[in-house]
Structures are given as structure tokens and as C-alpha cells.
Amino acid sequence: MPGNLRLLGDFGSYNIKNNALVLYPLRQTTWIGDNPLNFIKKIFTGMKRDAESESPVVVEEQQPVEEAVSAPEPEANPGFPEVRHVLQIPAISESIFPENSPAVLIKAKPSPTGDQCLFTVNRPLMNGNSWYFPDFESAAGSPLAEALFCLEDVETVLVCEYTVTITRKDKTLFDWVPLAKEVGTAIRGVVQAGEALISEKIIAELPSEEEIREGIQKVIDTEVNPGVAGHGGNVTLMAVKGNSVTIKMGGGCQGCSAADLTLKQGIHTSFRTAVPKVGAIFDETDHTAGLNPFFS
Amino acid sequence: MPKVNTFKVKVQTGEQGMSEPVYFNFNNHKMEFKNVSGSAESGKIFEGDFEVNSFAHSLTLVGPESGKWEIERISIEYDCENEKPYTIQFGAVTLDKATEVNIWQDPPIPAFDV
Known part of the structure; x- marks a missing residue:
């Protein structure tokens, strides 16, 4: 030996x-x-x-195992009901604005956690793509973002097709109405001015879907999944549209009470650090689905 | 997650219907609807409701044990505790013995004009 x-x-x-x-x-x-x-x-x-x-x-x-005795194959259905696959289909949403309205209409919808607010406008703000403005400096040349960062409490701005998502600096405030009215006025003013909303430089340098897919997949494989694997979780890149990505959390992440924190502080940061031109990051995980989701 | 008092479902069947009872899974408990009217046969409309009085983790509509069930549209009216009643609509889906479809949606987040 x-x-x-x-x-x-x-x-x-x-x-x-x-x-x-x-x-x-x-x-x-x-x-x-x-x-x-x-x-x-x-x-x-x-x-x-x-x-x-x-x-x-x-x-x-060297010494092959002789006639290893294997347990009989388990039955396909050993007394348990067959597990069905749950299909997820999108709900049909009615239009929130009257059609062909000449006025610029804006609806504000604060998130359940209160840390951000989604503003939907009845005008396109950025066709087919999205852009994340992490700070005031990044807004230079983009009138829409410049106008929003002029508001004192605005921390970050994400523009995606017909929507703007704002996070605020003061995390202790839950009432969005005062700030939302200021944001609405700012968006309306820029849209009514009729000029380009986003910097031409940003539009010209938008990456291809393939670049985004490769970059994000690499971050998932090398950073995100090794990190969440310790908790039995995993993250899958589901789709890339323009520079927006859709992910799905699975394993221990699906239904986990800390999933929102993992998504916003872990995954978003990793994605934006490695692929700075990634825009909106959508999470299509259904945390209530599955046979044994974890609830806080 | 809110406490669901009752929910009422209305299912419009497409070309391929089914004659089995319609089941739903609430928090992985498979049950039949109450106050049933109509049917899930081709082109028909099935209606049923259930008084749940429990917190919703998951709610699905279960496919038939044999054959396929082509659904054109699903409409669900939810009455939840401390929430205004709300209705959710889903589009076409086909179910069979290996599938069920999620029909649970949290109450819509209030939006306001700015």
C-alpha cells in the first residue's frame, strides 16, 4: 500500500x-x-x-467491494401524495390612469416597508431601459434626476420606463405624503418642459443585454450564491430586459424573513458594484409559495 | 399577511373543461368550495366561496386528477380583516394532475395622486 x-x-x-x-x-x-x-x-x-x-x-x-448490497429502490410514491407544481401567473392589472389624458398624472405608492416609494407616470420616462442614480453627482446632465436630487430628503433615484423609485435619507419617517407631493411636482415640471429627461451620455453608453447577463451571472456565481449557500439559499437570474434584471431567490432564501435585507443590502450592492450600468433589479420570488416556506 | 375572512372565486373555463369537483389548497390544506354554482365544464363559469378565518400563507387552485382544465380567466374577491374588500383577476392557465395555480395576492398597497 x-x-x-x-x-x-x-x-x-x-x-x-x-x-x-x-x-x-x-x-x-x-x-x-x-x-x-x-x-x-x-x-x-x-x-x-x-x-x-x-x-x-x-x-x-485495490480491493473491490464484493457484492455490495443495496437497499431496494424506494417506491415512486411511498404513501405520500404527489407534489404538484405551483404555477405563478401575473395578475391582470387595470390601467390606473384614464386613457389619453393631456395632463401629466402621477401616482405614488409607498412600499410596505416604508423605505421607498414608487411613482408611476402616464408618460414614458425611459423607453425599454432603466437607470440607477445613487447620488447627486451621478445625476449631472439628467434633468429628471437633477430635479429630484434638489429635494432635501431624496437619497437615490431609479428611473425605469414609466416609473421613478425614490429612497429617502430619513429612514425614521414613514409618512410619504409630504415628500411624495414634492417629488410629483418635480417630475411633472420636468416632463412638461419637454426636454430630454435622461443624459444623452447615459443613453449612448447603455450596455447590451448580453453584457448585463454575463456580468450579473458572474456575480451570482462567484459572490452571491457562495454567500447565501451558507443558509441553504440560492439566487437565479431569470431574465434580462434592456439593462434591467429579474432574479428569483430559492432554497433557504424563499420565504425567509431576512430575504428583503439580503436582497437590498447584499444582492443589490454586489450587482451594482460589479455591473455599474445595471438598472432596475426585480425580484420575482413568491415568498409565500412552496411546501415549507419560512415565515417570521 | 392578512387574516382572510372569506374569498369568492369565479372561474371561466375555456375549450377544455373538466367534470371533477373544484378544489383549492389553503396553506396546503386541500378543500372543496362551498356555495358552488355553475361548473368547470367547457365554456361554463364556476363560482364558489369559502369562509376561511385564517391567515393566508398560500392559496392555490388545484388541477384535475385526470385530463386538463383550460382556464380562461379567474376572478377572486377577497374579504380580509382590517382591509377593504378587493378583487384580483388572473388570465389564462391550463391545469392538470401535476399543477396548481397561485391565486393569492396580498391586499393592494394604497396609492395616492401627487
Whole structure:
């Protein structure tokens, strides 16, 4: 038996020689269920394939397990009802504005958490794309954002097609009515002026969907998912439209009471740091769905 | 999540209907509707309601055990505690023995003109 053997407890031992994994299982071992050595092989061979797919991993069994006894295959339906797949279809929303109104109409809808407010306008603000203005400096050249940042309590501005989403500096205030009226007046003033709402430079430098998809997918794979995996969670990129992305949280994140925090402070920050030109980030997770969602 | 007092469902069936009872899943409890009228057969309208008096985690309309059920439109009237009654509409969906469709929506967030 070669040196540098690493023991695997009752399973036997293994060694790595010439970039090959060699397993030495115990003789005449009877396993109930799957042979653990097969599981170990899968781990090692899987890891090797990911790391260097060009060098195949040779697995030798010095003393092959004799006639491993496997438990019978579990029945397809061992007394439990079949789990049905829950379909999510969008609700049909009626238009919130009268058609062809000559006036600039704006509706404000504060979020349930009170940290942001969505303003919907009956005029397009940015066709097919979105843009996130994190601060006053980023608004330079964009009249709509400049007008909004002139309001004292505005922290960030997100413009997306017919909507503007505002976060406020003072997180202790829950009543949005006073600020919302100021925001409404500012938006109406800029829209009625008839000039371009967003800087030409921003429009000219908008990235392609493919650039956004590649960048966001890379962040999900290298930063976000390794981070949420510790809690059994995962994040999937569902769609890219213009520079707006839609994600879905799954596993331990779906239905979790901290999902909103993870989304806004973790995922948004990671996305915007790595892909600064990403616009709106939509979360289409249904936190009430599933067989065992976690509720606070 | 609000406490649902009652909800009333109205389902317009498309070309392919079904003759089985219509079930819903409330918080993973499969139940039949009360005060049923109409049917889920082709082109017909099914109506039913249920007095829940419980907090809504999930609410789905369950597909038939055999065949397919082509739904053209679903309309649900919710009466929740401390909320104004509200109605949610869903569009076309096809259900079968492996599927159910989510019909729960939180009460709409109040919006105001600015």
C-alpha cells in the first residue's frame, strides 16, 4: 500500500498519486443503501472535472467491494401524495390612469416597508431601459434626476420606463405624503418642459443585454450564491430586459424573513458594484409559495 | 399577511373543461368550495366561496386528477380583516394532475395622486 494514505474511517483509505485518486475500500464491506465510497468518488471526480477537465481522474479499486448490497429502490410514491407544481401567473392589472389624458398624472405608492416609494407616470420616462442614480453627482446632465436630487430628503433615484423609485435619507419617517407631493411636482415640471429627461451620455453608453447577463451571472456565481449557500439559499437570474434584471431567490432564501435585507443590502450592492450600468433589479420570488416556506 | 375572512372565486373555463369537483389548497390544506354554482365544464363559469378565518400563507387552485382544465380567466374577491374588500383577476392557465395555480395576492398597497 503506498505511503501518505489518508484514512476514511470505517470506509477504508485513499491516496492521490500521479494526479489520480486511488481508493482502498475495506474488504467484504456491506453497505445499506449507497456505498459511501461511490459518494466519495463522485465528489472527487466531480471536483477534478470542474478544475481540470483535460486530465481524467483514474479511480482504481485495490480491493473491490464484493457484492455490495443495496437497499431496494424506494417506491415512486411511498404513501405520500404527489407534489404538484405551483404555477405563478401575473395578475391582470387595470390601467390606473384614464386613457389619453393631456395632463401629466402621477401616482405614488409607498412600499410596505416604508423605505421607498414608487411613482408611476402616464408618460414614458425611459423607453425599454432603466437607470440607477445613487447620488447627486451621478445625476449631472439628467434633468429628471437633477430635479429630484434638489429635494432635501431624496437619497437615490431609479428611473425605469414609466416609473421613478425614490429612497429617502430619513429612514425614521414613514409618512410619504409630504415628500411624495414634492417629488410629483418635480417630475411633472420636468416632463412638461419637454426636454430630454435622461443624459444623452447615459443613453449612448447603455450596455447590451448580453453584457448585463454575463456580468450579473458572474456575480451570482462567484459572490452571491457562495454567500447565501451558507443558509441553504440560492439566487437565479431569470431574465434580462434592456439593462434591467429579474432574479428569483430559492432554497433557504424563499420565504425567509431576512430575504428583503439580503436582497437590498447584499444582492443589490454586489450587482451594482460589479455591473455599474445595471438598472432596475426585480425580484420575482413568491415568498409565500412552496411546501415549507419560512415565515417570521 | 392578512387574516382572510372569506374569498369568492369565479372561474371561466375555456375549450377544455373538466367534470371533477373544484378544489383549492389553503396553506396546503386541500378543500372543496362551498356555495358552488355553475361548473368547470367547457365554456361554463364556476363560482364558489369559502369562509376561511385564517391567515393566508398560500392559496392555490388545484388541477384535475385526470385530463386538463383550460382556464380562461379567474376572478377572486377577497374579504380580509382590517382591509377593504378587493378583487384580483388572473388570465389564462391550463391545469392538470401535476399543477396548481397561485391565486393569492396580498391586499393592494394604497396609492395616492401627487
